[in-house]
Amino acid sequence: MRQDLATPDSETIRAIIAAERHREGPLLPILHALQAEYDHIPESALPLIAEALALTRAEVHGVVTFYHDFREAPAGRHVVKVCRAEACQSMGANDMAARLLDLLGLDGYGTLPDGSVTVEPVYCLGLCACAPAAMVDGTLLGRADSPAIAAKLAKAEAPA
Amino acid sequence: MKVYIPLDSAAVALGADDVADAIRAEASARGLDVQVIRNGTRGMVFLEPLVEVDCGAGRIGYGNASPADAGAILDGTADDLGPVEDIPYLAKQTRLTFARCGVIDPLSLSDYEAHGGLAGLRRAIAMSGEEIVEEVKTSGLRGRGGAGFPTGIKWDTVRQAQADQKYIVCNADEGDSGTFADRMIMEGDPFCLIEGMAIAGLATGATRGFVYLRSEYPVAIGVMEEAIRRARGAKVLGDDVLASGRTFDMEVRVGAGAYVCGEETSLLNSLEGKRGVVRAKPPLPALEGAFGKPTVVNNVISLATVPVIFEKGAQHYADFGLGRSRGTIPLQIAGNVARGGLFETAFGMPLGDIVNDIGGGTASGRPVKAVQVGGPLGAYFAPHQFDTPFGYEEFDGEGGLIGHAGLTIFDDSADMLGMARFAMEFCAVESCGKCTPCRIGAVRGVETLDRIAAGDPAAQEVLTDLCDTMTSGSLCALGGFTPYPVMSALRLFPEDFGATKEAAE
Ligand SMILES: Cc1cc2nc3c(=O)[nH]c(=O)nc-3n(C[C@H](O)[C@H](O)[C@H](O)COP(=O)(O)O)c2cc1C
Ligand code: FES
Numbered sequence: 001m002r003q004d005l006a007t008p009d010s011e012t013i014r015a016i017i018a019a020e021r022h023r024e025g026p027l028l029p030i031l032h033a034l035q036a037e038y039d040h041i042p043e044s045a046l047p048l049i050a051e052a053l054a055l056t057r058a059e060v061h062g063v064v065t066f067y068h069d070f071r072e073a074p075a076g077r078h079v080v081k082v083c084r085a086e087a088c089q090s091m092g093a094n095d096m097a098a099r100l101l102d103l104l105g106l107d108g109y110g111t112l113p114d115g116s117v118t119v120e121p122v123y124c125l126g127l128c129a130c131a132p133a134a135m136v137d138g139t140l141l142g143r144a145d146s147p148a149i150a151a152k153l154a155k156a157e158a159p160a
Numbered sequence: 161m162k163v164y165i166p167l168d169s170a171a172v173a174l175g176a177d178d179v180a181d182a183i184r185a186e187a188s189a190r191g192l193d194v195q196v197i198r199n200g201t202r203g204m205v206f207l208e209p210l211v212e213v214d215c216g217a218g219r220i221g222y223g224n225a226s227p228a229d230a231g232a233i234l235d236g237t238a239d240d241l242g243p244v245e246d247i248p249y250l251a252k253q254t255r256l257t258f259a260r261c262g263v264i265d266p267l268s269l270s271d272y273e274a275h276g277g278l279a280g281l282r283r284a285i286a287m288s289g290e291e292i293v294e295e296v297k298t299s300g301l302r303g304r305g306g307a308g309f310p311t312g313i314k315w316d317t318v319r320q321a322q323a324d325q326k327y328i329v330c331n332a333d334e335g336d337s338g339t340f341a342d343r344m345i346m347e348g349d350p351f352c353l354i355e356g357m358a359i360a361g362l363a364t365g366a367t368r369g370f371v372y373l374r375s376e377y378p379v380a381i382g383v384m385e386e387a388i389r390r391a392r393g394a395k396v397l398g399d400d401v402l403a404s405g406r407t408f409d410m411e412v413r414v415g416a417g418a419y420v421c422g423e424e425t426s427l428l429n430s431l432e433g434k435r436g437v438v439r440a441k442p443p444l445p446a447l448e449g450a451f452g453k454p455t456v457v458n459n460v461i462s463l464a465t466v467p468v469i470f471e472k473g474a475q476h477y478a479d480f481g482l483g484r485s486r487g488t489i490p491l492q493i494a495g496n497v498a499r500g501g502l503f504e505t506a507f508g509m510p511l512g513d514i515v516n517d518i519g520g521g522t523a524s525g526r527p528v529k530a531v532q533v534g535g536p537l538g539a540y541f542a543p544h545q546f547d548t549p550f551g552y553e554e555f556d557g558e559g560g561l562i563g564h565a566g567l568t569i570f571d572d573s574a575d576m577l578g579m580a581r582f583a584m585e586f587c588a589v590e591s592c593g594k595c596t597p598c599r600i601g602a603v604r605g606v607e608t609l610d611r612i613a614a615g616d617p618a619a620q621e622v623l624t625d626l627c628d629t630m631t632s633g634s635l636c637a638l639g640g641f642t643p644y645p646v647m648s649a650l651r652l653f654p655e656d657f658g659a660t661k662e663a664a665e
Contacts, residue, residue: 025413025431025451027433028414028431029413032416053433066435066437067417067418069415085536086337086579086582087338087495089582090568090574091523122376123586124335124336124337124376126169126170126343128492128566129492129500129501129502130205130206130208131496140169
């Protein structure tokens with residue numbers, strides 16, 4: 001459980017939907033706003049969105065699951081996105097990712113059991129001329145290396 | 161004293177924010193009157209963070225700056241690169257689309273105007289829609305998103321369509337590995353894209369625009385949104401564009417991490433709030449696009465090149481280039497390369513010159529093995545093809561494509577079977593699922609490449625057949641072009657697929 005996230009309640013969800021509804025093609029903006037609030041798309045939001053936009057629940061579900069960005073459950077407290085596209089591979093991104101997972105004690109992409117860190121792949125951050133690239137909690141890193149990322153995470157997790 | 165430190169994502173990823181903080185702190189500790197400007201990048205990523213200092217006699221560059229250099233930079237005692245405009249990498253370029261990028265404060269509309277901005281829009285306002293389209297046709301501009309379709313012809317179709325509402329949609333999904341030109345101009349000269357979209361609106365009668373911008377670009381999203389707000393405030397956008405009595409307004413829409421949403425019909429579905437599945441064509445988006453209305457869908461660079469065409473004249477633009485590839489192209493030199501960055505030049509430069517003379521060869525210092533041109537759907541090129549001039553038809557003739565003009569360089573440690581497998585894997589992950597050759601073919605492709613890796617002699621023929629099926633049967637270029645990297649890797653590097661060189665020939 002992420003202590004820093006509010007528990008989804010229908011009143012807040014309705015307010016978030018209402019704030020974006022007036023747009024042409026409002027569904028993606030609504031989903032982005034929900035994810036910004038809860039770090040995932042709460043199951044309980046689906047019928048409320050469906051009702052507001054006159055869609056079926058299945059249609060909304062279909063959209064949520066189509067896009068890589070939308071999560072079914074919150075990520076870990078810290079999120080590392082490692083680029084695994086071609087330009088980063090040419091600069092050793094695969095080894096970098098393997099080493100990072102190893103340093104963190106993860107078997108593959110995913111979240112540590114204590115919920116502290118999620119590592120996920122991303123396909124290109126537009127930093128292909130300073131590869132390999134990564135993003136740690138929204139901070140971009142060029143010429144990234146795994147010990148530096150691991151150190152950054154350890155620092156972020158350390159009690160203040 | 162003015163100090164320029166880029167806000168560009170690549171500069172920030174290499175520490176530009178910390179450098180800016182250090183410069184500000186050092187300046188205030190010394191009581192110096194320093195104006196810190198967060199500019200776009202000049203595109204010389206290999207020099208980032210590149211700090212520029214202007215004491216009234218031009219801008220002097222300090223490359224690869226770190227926070228520890230702040231004091232020496234302010235003193236002028238740090239090692240400098242001389243005047244930035246004289247650095248060969250920049251001096252050799254022909255900057256038309258990117259003329260202002262890295263030079264101005266991206267969010268200053270007065271800076272923008274002082275450097276030629278809005279001149280094109282003012283000229284277009286005095287022209288009819290038909291005249292605007294003619295000008296774009298004369299320039300020879302072709303779509304920079306990959307397909308190379310003539311921009312003027314696309315606009316003309318939308319112009320002539322009858323509808324109560326038309327749209328300009330800017331494709332800023334830039335998912336191709338090895339490309340960052342769209343990001344760079346949105347972060348470094350956002351008004352240029354706004355101006356280009358407004359001109360497209362005047363040409364076609366479209367009054368609303370969207371920039372469909374990928375979520376992986378948070379800096380670009382922030383800069384574009386602020387620039388749109390400021391343009392609206394200055395009445396460049398709105399119901400009376402530059403006092404013309406004409407309406408054009410626009411907004412940013414953020415993607416959600418699906419590569420296929422860069423395909424224009426998938427993008428339109430996504431914009432409408434649907435799954436980003438590809439639509440069958442016809443109908444063309446130009447006739448039935450966003451929300452079923454006539455729509456121009458253009459890449460960022462196509463649209464951001466329009467202002468300079470109107471500022472300097474279509475013929476000026478068309479005078480650059482080679483064959484049917486007119487004007488300039490922002491090459492993005494990426495991957496394992498010594499001098500990675502953006503290099504805008506007239507079409508026609510041979511591939512080898514780009515890789516070796518401009519890029520300086522590999523970053524690792526090892527020999528170049530392969531260059532993938534045009535992103536994950538582009539073919540690999542080997543050094544024996546390095547005399548190919550950079551142009552649409554010229555690359556097509558070599559069994560490849562220029563795509564969005566990204567070049568990803570690999571040294572001799574690259575495993576080309578592994579890269580071919582990755583191409584299939586990527587296609588499988590990103591397929592929208594609508595057509596079978598792409599959805600199933602890509603999965604079979606991964607399996608077949610694994611069989612080749614395991615030494616199965618029959619598997620190569622299976623792979624070739626599979627690629628033929630994907631090429632001819634896929635609904636869009638995701639499945640249709642994935643065979644480019646796969647088959648070029650197999651053709652050029654048979655030894656990586658288990659063949660001895662002689663046996664393959
Ligand atoms: C899988 C796929 C991904 C694409 N991604 C992009 C992209 O990120 N940006 C882009 O401008 N065009 C992309 N395209 C090309 C678009 O479909 C379309 O041709 C382009 O946006 C038209 O604009 P232009 O004429 O200005 O190039 C992609 C095509 C395919 C098949
Ligand atoms: S390929 Fe990794 S940032 Fe572009």
